[in-house]
Amino acid sequence: MGQKPxxxxxxxxxxxxxxxxxAKATRAGLSRISSQELAAFCGVTPEQVRxxxxxxxxxxxxxxxxxxxxxxxxxxxxxxxxxxRRIAIVGIGNLGTALAGYAGFEARGFxxxxxxxxxxxxxxxxxxxxxxxxxxxxASDNQREKIDIAVLAVPESAAQAAASRVVAAGIRxxxxxxxxxxxxxxxxxxxDVDMTAELECLSxxxxxxxxx
Amino acid sequence: MGQKPxxxxxxxxxxxxxxxxxAKATRAGLSRISSQELAAFCGVTPEQVRxxxxxxxxxxxxxxxxxxxxxxxxxxxxxxxxxxRRIAIVGIGNLGTALAGYAGFEARGFxxxxxxxxxxxxxxxxxxxxxxxxxxxxASDNQREKIDIAVLAVPESAAQAAASRVVAAGIRxxxxxxxxxxxxxxxxxxxDVDMTAELECLSxxxxxxxxx
DNA sequence: CTGTGTGAATCAATTCACAGCT
DNA sequence: AGCTGTGAATTGATTCACACAG
Numbered sequence: 001m002g003q004k005p006x007x008x009x010x011x012x013x014x015x016x017x018x019x020x021x022x023a024k025a026t027r028a029g030l031s032r033i034s035s036q037e038l039a040a041f042c043g044v045t046p047e048q049v050r051x052x053x054x055x056x057x058x059x060x061x062x063x064x065x066x067x068x069x070x071x072x073x074x075x076x077x078x079x080x081x082x083x084x085r086r087i088a089i090v091g092i093g094n095l096g097t098a099l100a101g102y103a104g105f106e107a108r109g110f111x112x113x114x115x116x117x118x119x120x121x122x123x124x125x126x127x128x129x130x131x132x133x134x135x136x137x138x139a140s141d142n143q144r145e146k147i148d149i150a151v152l153a154v155p156e157s158a159a160q161a162a163a164s165r166v167v168a169a170g171i172r173x174x175x176x177x178x179x180x181x182x183x184x185x186x187x188x189x190x191x192d193v194d195m196t197a198e199l200e201c202l203s204x205x206x207x208x209x210x211x212x
Numbered sequence: 213m214g215q216k217p218x219x220x221x222x223x224x225x226x227x228x229x230x231x232x233x234x235a236k237a238t239r240a241g242l243s244r245i246s247s248q249e250l251a252a253f254c255g256v257t258p259e260q261v262r263x264x265x266x267x268x269x270x271x272x273x274x275x276x277x278x279x280x281x282x283x284x285x286x287x288x289x290x291x292x293x294x295x296x297r298r299i300a301i302v303g304i305g306n307l308g309t310a311l312a313g314y315a316g317f318e319a320r321g322f323x324x325x326x327x328x329x330x331x332x333x334x335x336x337x338x339x340x341x342x343x344x345x346x347x348x349x350x351a352s353d354n355q356r357e358k359i360d361i362a363v364l365a366v367p368e369s370a371a372q373a374a375a376s377r378v379v380a381a382g383i384r385x386x387x388x389x390x391x392x393x394x395x396x397x398x399x400x401x402x403x404d405v406d407m408t409a410e411l412e413c414l415s416x417x418x419x420x421x422x423x424x
Numbered sequence: 425c426t427g428t429g430t431g432a433a434t435c436a437a438t439t440c441a442c443a444g445c446t
Numbered sequence: 447a448g449c450t451g452t453g454a455a456t457t458g459a460t461t462c463a464c465a466c467a468g
Contacts, residue, residue, distance in 0.1 A: 007420070008459060009413075016412040020391065034427065043393055046427090047461060054429060062428045062467040079412050080419030087411065098310035099407070104368075104391065108408045149414055156316075173418040175410055179232065179316065181255055189417040191410050195311070196320045198387055198403050199299065200228040200291050201221075202361055205401040206385040207292030208219075220437060246449065258449090259439060266451060274450045275446040426468085433462070440455070446448085 011052045015075055017042045018049065022072040034065035086113035088147045088171070090162055091154030092122055092132050095177060099153055101128040113147055114138075118162070135162070139169035149173040156180050163190075223264045227287055229254045230261065234284040246277035298325035300359045300383070302374055303366030304334055304344050307389060311365055313340040325359055326350075330374070347374070351381035361385040368392050375402075 021041040025033055035046040042049075053059055059074050060066040076082055087105065089096050092115050099105075100115055115127055116135045123134045133141070141147065150166040152159060152174055159178035166174060167184050174190045176182055179197065182190050233253040237245055247258040254261075265271055271286050272278040288294055299317065301308050304327050311317075312327055327339055328347045335346045345353070353359065362378040364371060364386055371390035378386060379396050386402045388394055391409065394402050 010459075012413050012416050013409065015416070016406075016409040019412070020409075036427080045461075047463095050427095050429060051460075058429060060428050063426045064468065065427065078416070080415040081412065085411070085415050094310040094313045098306040101306045102407070104408050105411070108412070110408070110411055148418060149411060151411075172421065173414045175407075175414055187421060189414060189421060191414050191417075193405060193407065193410055194228075195314070195387075195405065196316050196322070197225065197228040197232075198405055199297070199317070199322055199361060199363075200231070200293065200320075201224050202385045202387055202401060202403050203292040203297050204224050204227070204290070205403075206360065209384065209399060209401055222437075248449080257439075259441095259451095262449090262451060263438075270451060272450050273446070274444065275448050277449065428465105428467080430465090431463095433460105435460070436458085438455105438457070441453095443450105443452090445450080 007055050011055060012079075014042070014044060014048070014052050015079060017044075018052070019072060019075040019079065019081075022068050022075065026068045026072060030068055032065050033068045033071070035060070038066070081109055084109055084111050085148040086111045086146065087149045087151055087175075088112075088114045088116055088138065088141075088166075089151045089153060090116045090135065090138075090166060091152060091158070092117045092125075092127055093153065093155070096151075096153035097127050099151055100130065113145070114141055118158070135165055138165060138171075142169045142171060147171050149175060151175045151177070152182075153177045219267050223267060224291075226254070226256060226260070226264050227291060229256075230264070231284060231287040231291065231293075234280050234287065238280045238284060242280055244277050245280045245283070247272070250278070293321055296321055296323050297360040298323045298358065299361045299363055299387075300324075300326045300328055300350065300353075300378075301363045301365060302328045302347065302350075302378060303364060303370070304329045304339055305365065305367070308363075308365035309339050311363055312342065325357070326353055330370070347377055350377060350383075354381045354383055359383050361387060363387045363389070364394075365389045 035049040039046040039049045056078050059071050087110050089100050100112060105112060115130050115132045116138055117123060117132050118135045122132050125132050150171045152162055154162045156178045159180040163182045163184060167188055172188055176190055176192050179194045184190055247261040251258040251261045268290050271283050299322050301312050312324060317324060327342050327344045328350055329335060329344050330347045334344050337344050362383045364374055366374045368390045371392040375394045375396060379400055384400055388402055388404045391406045396402055
């Protein structure tokens with residue numbers, strides 16, 4: 001990541017929550033919303049909402065509040081969701097198959113653009129209505145129509161190799177489900193989702209709570 | 213959570229990483245390890261390693277370093293992993309099925325103790341070699357043999373109801389895959405894994421990086 | 425008078441720097 | 447000398463408090 005990320009990462013994570021809550025609120029017919037209300041909705045404080053937004057501009061009207069749908073649009077723009085983001089799922093085992101069929105992605109404006117695997121036994125099969133392609137095709141597919149994010153759902157032992165191919169294909173974002181710290185060049189952004197580590201942390205806090 | 217968590221949450225997340233790296237290191241035959249080495253392994257700084265450990269005691273020898281396998285034992289104890297933790301998977305759709313078959317859980321010392329669903333069409337079926345039970349059985353199953361953590365893999369619309377049943381069954385930890393903020397009593401610990409939110413954050417950082 | 429936007433103050437986490445054991 | 451453990455300093459994030467706009 002070139003320059004220092006002047007935007008605090010926790011702030012960005014909350015922006016996603018705000019966007020989601022706003023979607024819910026507008027669907028419920030609410031058109032104007034205050035930082036107070038939005039905060040209550042998301043389980044944070046009103047000043048936090050305002051501070052988070054202030055990193056990007058000022059979107060409300062003093063004494064009034066925010067236009068819910070307009071604020072939502074702003075947030076989607078800030079998050080880079082003004083256009084549909086295309087994702088590729090790499091590794092079509094148990095988890096990859098489940099992710100390929102996860103309705104939540106489509107529902108929230110992501111497009112599952114392709115399924116990839118390096119196992120010839122899987123390539124060509126239909127999974128969740130899509131044909132699995134060989135990972136060798138990733139680079140040319142990305143060139144034809146840009147893929148924004150690769151979701152890595154491969155076993156730990158294959159993770160680094162798969163990541164390198166994703167990077168070589170010119171993809172700039174990786175959501176990594178393997179419990180491995182990936183080595184990637186600076187211009188590629190990785191986020192790790194380590195389910196076992198989550199269980200372990202949970203185990204800690206549960207243990208902690210048991211000692212009241 | 214009753215008292216203030218004097219232990220910083222980021223610290224706990226790193227402890228999991230340390231434990232994992234130590235497992236790898238000992239498997240590779242390393243018996244003594246310095247904070248320097250462990251840190252390099254995990255991608256953090258040596259002082260961070262030492263500070264994190266210092267919250268729980270002192271496990272090294274000055275001028276020498278740490279006994280890798282002994283430190284690993286300590287970490288497992290701290291994380292509450294000295295005994296095998298039993299997990300229940302609630303919601304046996306695409307994702308739940310994938311999680312039920314995820315080898316990583318067993319490999320890291322968790323035991324998948326039961327699969328639960330509230331859909332009668334699924335109950336009784338064999339999934340990944342285990343029979344799916346009705347969620348009504350969760351409470352009595354938990355009484356017979358304690359379940360430490362419930363993994364919620366139900367759709368958003370069912371999440372709160374499922375969480376309430378999990379809590380009513382007396383389970384104290386929830387790993388929540390639904391994109392919903394769950395309402396639970398204080399003594400229950402929840403961790404959220406929101407895959408769509410992860411994609412959205414990634415989208416932000418990728419966009420950010422594109423503006424170089 | 426209401427509710428935003430923001431510098432100032434507080435609180436938390438990380439990094440520094442060094443004393444003390446081996 | 448080498449490396450841990452830990453207060454002190456620093457950096458970063460959150461909360462406070464108030465000026466300002468409608």
